[in-house]
Amino acid sequence: AQSVTQLDSQVPVFEEAPVELRCNYSSSVSVYLFWYVQYPNQGLQLLLKYLSGSTLVKGINGFEAEFNKSQTSFHLRKPSVHISDTAEYFCAVSERYNQGGKLIFGQGTELSVKP
């Protein structure tokens, strides 16, 4: 079974500052990794994904994440945040060879960008 831990429930940061949202996972099998963003009263939108290949993954809105297999981490980073990045961020994993492909989510991190 897989599990995902997002180490920070809330991250306040000032506009134009860098930010890192931390995600660790546990799994006995190979996984795919995802970061989703949820704006207030909206659905989930994919930010980026790691399926294979380069461990540094670039996504939308200037976000990137690095897959670290030895540390079982997939931390999300942005060098300079905007007010519009204020949202809930979810890290998720799915089992690589599972036909069901269900996502296991972390608890979410609320990013609050202040002017």
Next chain:
Amino acid sequence: DTAVSQTPKYLVTQMGNDKSIKCEQNLGHDTMYWYKQDSKKFLKIMFSYNNKELIINETVPNRFSPKSPDKAHLNLHINSLELGDSAVYFCASQRENTEAFFGQGTRLTVV
């Protein structure tokens, strides 16, 4: 065109009632899901269907019954609604083992 659409967006109903949430995807995906997001924003899978067949049922009460008339639709029917069923329900679709695409959610409030 919306890739995954679900209706209604908001649903307020009394305890004991029966209600349905509809979901449609126009992405041509074979797999569809229902996820539940609780008041603490925690997301958990409820059901997964692949080409109209139930693949995953994550110990959801029998009061919840998904129905997939074709691979583009996955509806969720809930009988005898309880206060604890209040949550946001998300439909999603997925092609093989790649990313899932989510609908906008249905906020269910049971009073």
